[in-house]
Each structure stands twice: as C-alpha cells, then as structure tokens.
Amino acid sequence: MAQQHLDPTDPRPRHVGPVTGDALAGYLRAQATEFLRALRLHRETGGTTAGANGAEDSVDAARALRRSVRRISGSLHTFRPLLDAEWSDAMRPELAWLSGTLAMEHAYGARLERLLLALHRLSGAVFPTQSASAVAGTASSGTAGSRADAAAGSRAAGAARVGAAAHQNAGPPTNLPAPDRGNLTVGAAKAGALLERQLTLARTRAHSTALQALGSSRFHAVADSIALLASEVPLTTTTATTDLHPFAAAAEERLTDAITALPLVTAGSPYNAEALIHGLSPDPSPHPQDAPWHQVRLLLRLHRYAREVLDGDGDTSRSSAAESGGTPIDGRLLTAGQALDRHRDASEAAAAAAHAARTPRIAPATAYALGVLHADQRHEVEAARFAFQQSWQKQAVGTP
Structure with missing residues (x-):
C-alpha cells in the first residue's frame, strides 16, 4: 500500500485556544475503548483460529493493543499532575510491562528478517519473493502461528542457500534459478542458519511469554483498570479548567x-x-x-x-x-x-x-x-x- 505523507511545510493546523482536561479525558477514554476492542478481537482469534485470515487478525489485534497501551502510558507520563497520582504511578509500570511483553515477539521476527536480508545483500544473492515478512507476525495467533514461524524460519534459512547473481540495486527477482550454494559463501550460509536458530528460539520463547502474560492475573488487573478508564478518568479537581x-x-x-x-x-x-x-x-x-x-x-x-x-x-x-x-x-x-x-x-x-x-x-x-x-x-x-x-x-x- 502506498504511504501517504503530509507536506513537511504544511502540517495540520493546531488548536489555538486553550485545551483543558476534558480533551485529555476524551483521549484516554478513546484509547481505553480501542484497547478493549483490540482485546476482544485478540481473544476471538488468538490461539484458536487457523488460517491466514485469523492469523492476520490476531497480529493486527496485538499491534492495536500495543498502540493503545503506549498512548495511555505516554499520556500518564506527560500529563501526570492532572491525574490522580496514586492511580497514575501504579498504572505506568504495569503498562510498560505489558507493552514490552507484547512487543518482543514481533521484534525478534523483524530482527531475523533484517539480518537474513543483509546477508543476502552482502553475499550478492537475491532474496526470494516470498520473504519472512509474509509470516513475520503469525505467531501471535497461537500454536498455528508458532508452526508458521518455524516454517518461515526454515524458508528464510533455505533462502540463504539460494544463488542468483544479481546487482544489489536490481528490481524484484523473476524466474529464480535452481538453488546453488556457489553464490553464497559457506560462512554466510552457516551464519544465517545460526541466526535463524537463535532468533527463532528467542521468538518462540517471547510468544510463550506473551501468552502466559495475557492469561495472568497481572494482565487481568491491568485490563480491568483500563476498562474503568473507558468510562471514568481519574482527573484531579482542577484539571477541568487547566x-x-x-x-x-x-x-x-x-x-x-x-x-x-x-x-x-x-x-x-x-x-x-x-x-x-x-x-x-x-x-x-x-x-x-x-x-x-x-x-x-x-x-x-x-x-x-x-x-x-x-x-x-x-x-x-x-x-x-x-x-x-x-x-x-x-x-x-x-x-x-x-x-x-x-x-x-x-x-x-x-x-x-x-x-x-x-x-x-x-x-x-x-x-x-x-x-x-x-x-x-x-x-x-x-x-x-x-x-x-x-x-x-x-x-x-x-x-x-
């Protein structure tokens, strides 16, 4: 999908008048509502749905969870004096824990793909059209996602052994030749296999950690607090006019x-x-x-x-x-x-x-x-x- 960019010299207009605590309350309620919506979608798809559509929905839900959690946490940090101090100080570390836990699985998958792509570029080989990114986030969908991760890692490691002499700046490959180790050094192939083993193992562990976190009492306490936030924001008495x-x-x-x-x-x-x-x-x-x-x-x-x-x-x-x-x-x-x-x-x-x-x-x-x-x-x-x-x-x- 083509990315849309705003003209750097023509940003969106800002509010020129005072913006009070009502805007902060509305923003936090909107992000809490998004969290609950993403959580419902994740529960409907995660760990039980097989198939590409279910896996994609689960990945999107996990990303939406992280987005809303980061925005709530960031708002609690920036506008802390306007919120109940005890509630805010208790929520921020829990939100940081949840965001970090949910992010690790995706981070390991993206890191593996980046390194394998770099190995191909440095070795003069062509990365196949079906890259690891096609299944980079499917582990979020549960057991089926973990199997997809393993398959993705195997394909990525196999890709490190595919030879195709091509210039670094050439366009997308077509009519790939048969696999040939000659265009990759043995060291590069073994390095790719080693990285694939280490990062896939780390990603699998991160996936298990995320699943355990989403089923823990700690997560349910955070989810309950965000659910309350969707209806009532604990502002201080002076926030409405600040x-x-x-x-x-x-x-x-x-x-x-x-x-x-x-x-x-x-x-x-x-x-x-x-x-x-x-x-x-x-x-x-x-x-x-x-x-x-x-x-x-x-x-x-x-x-x-x-x-x-x-x-x-x-x-x-x-x-x-x-x-x-x-x-x-x-x-x-x-x-x-x-x-x-x-x-x-x-x-x-x-x-x-x-x-x-x-x-x-x-x-x-x-x-x-x-x-x-x-x-x-x-x-x-x-x-x-x-x-x-x-x-x-x-x-x-x-x-x-």
Whole structure:
C-alpha cells in the first residue's frame, strides 16, 4: 500500500485556544475503548483460529493493543499532575510491562528478517519473493502461528542457500534459478542458519511469554483498570479548567534538549568511521553511543502523543496510520521518527550478530561472516543518524 505523507511545510493546523482536561479525558477514554476492542478481537482469534485470515487478525489485534497501551502510558507520563497520582504511578509500570511483553515477539521476527536480508545483500544473492515478512507476525495467533514461524524460519534459512547473481540495486527477482550454494559463501550460509536458530528460539520463547502474560492475573488487573478508564478518568479537581499546552510544551522541550545533546555534527556524514571505534569491543553490553538516540526516539513518541491530545485526535484509525508509516499527526515528524526507528532496528540487529559471533566453537568463516554483518548494521546505524540529522535540521528551518 502506498504511504501517504503530509507536506513537511504544511502540517495540520493546531488548536489555538486553550485545551483543558476534558480533551485529555476524551483521549484516554478513546484509547481505553480501542484497547478493549483490540482485546476482544485478540481473544476471538488468538490461539484458536487457523488460517491466514485469523492469523492476520490476531497480529493486527496485538499491534492495536500495543498502540493503545503506549498512548495511555505516554499520556500518564506527560500529563501526570492532572491525574490522580496514586492511580497514575501504579498504572505506568504495569503498562510498560505489558507493552514490552507484547512487543518482543514481533521484534525478534523483524530482527531475523533484517539480518537474513543483509546477508543476502552482502553475499550478492537475491532474496526470494516470498520473504519472512509474509509470516513475520503469525505467531501471535497461537500454536498455528508458532508452526508458521518455524516454517518461515526454515524458508528464510533455505533462502540463504539460494544463488542468483544479481546487482544489489536490481528490481524484484523473476524466474529464480535452481538453488546453488556457489553464490553464497559457506560462512554466510552457516551464519544465517545460526541466526535463524537463535532468533527463532528467542521468538518462540517471547510468544510463550506473551501468552502466559495475557492469561495472568497481572494482565487481568491491568485490563480491568483500563476498562474503568473507558468510562471514568481519574482527573484531579482542577484539571477541568487547566490548560494542557504547558504540559505538551514541556514534553517538546525535553525532546529538544535531548536532541541538542546528540552529536549531530559527528552524525553529519552518512558513514561515520569515528563512531565505529567501539565496534570491536569485547564488552557484550549495548553500544555506548546508542542509548541517547533511543532516548530521543522515546521522547519524540511522547511529543507526538501529546500533540494528539491537543489536537483532539483520539481517532484510532489515525493512530494506526501514524504507527504504520501513513499519515501522522504532523508530517514534519514522520521522517525523523522513521530514521530513529531504523536506528533502533539496526542497533539491535548489530547486537544480535555480535551475540551470535560469540557462540562457542563456531567455524572461523562463520565468525567472519557475522563480523561483516555486524559492521554492516553499525553502518546502517550511522546512516540512520545521518538521516535523522538531515530531517531534523530541515524541520527546524521550516518551523515557524
């Protein structure tokens, strides 16, 4: 589906008058209603429905659950002084737990596909038309989804052995030749198989964890609280007459300060060798430069959600479009957000490649292929930083 983008110099108009607590209450009720709707759909399809349509519905329901949970949690963070403090402080960690638990399965599937695609690109092979993304989220539908995951992983690993000499920038492949190991090194093929085993296992465990979480008393307590939120929002006595703009402005200021602290000058070239100085460090901890960028990504999301509250945008169809790369609440933020998403994905993929390279007793050729893959993903990290730097500077110039 073609993505629709707003003109970065022509964002949607904002409310110019005061926006009070009634808008916040309406937004939270809308997101709580979306959560309950997605939960009902997930229960109807998850774990019991076989077939592609049922699996797709379950994946969409899980994504809708995460979207609504993130927006409720973000609103509780930004507008905390306007809500009952005890209730808000109790809800926020539970919402963070639920969002993180539901996100892990999809994250492992996307990471595996990204790394296998990179292996194909680096090896000069062509990825088949039927990619792992066609079944990337089907595990959310239960046992049938887990079997689909296993099949997807097998197809992806098999794809690492398909030879087809083609230029990196060539169009979609047609009339693929018979499988041939000659176009892929043995090390790359074994690296792909190793990543497939590790990440598929991690994804299966994440799927089981999500199923257990959705059936736990902890989740039911969270769902009950959100169900109450759909009818009654615990606002303070003064919220009804309090303007929301200062709170949204504070969220935007936190974002601006965090971006100011980033090394945007260092990120001024698409492939920054200086930033890769820690790339060969034996320390398995996350890359030391990534954390500030991840923090900016979270602050950008909070800024977007605050803008949604101010604009009265509780429409879940708009929220869904914004999350999937369609029409966002402000077109000027789209490119910056997408660059930070790519930064996060590439950073985590590089960490997965480094983790696989630490597997004991792997062949030198396999370790070499994983090292090349790690370096490739770190270069993707730098390219994403460069893209963010470019988009943010343009936004700053175009902002009145």
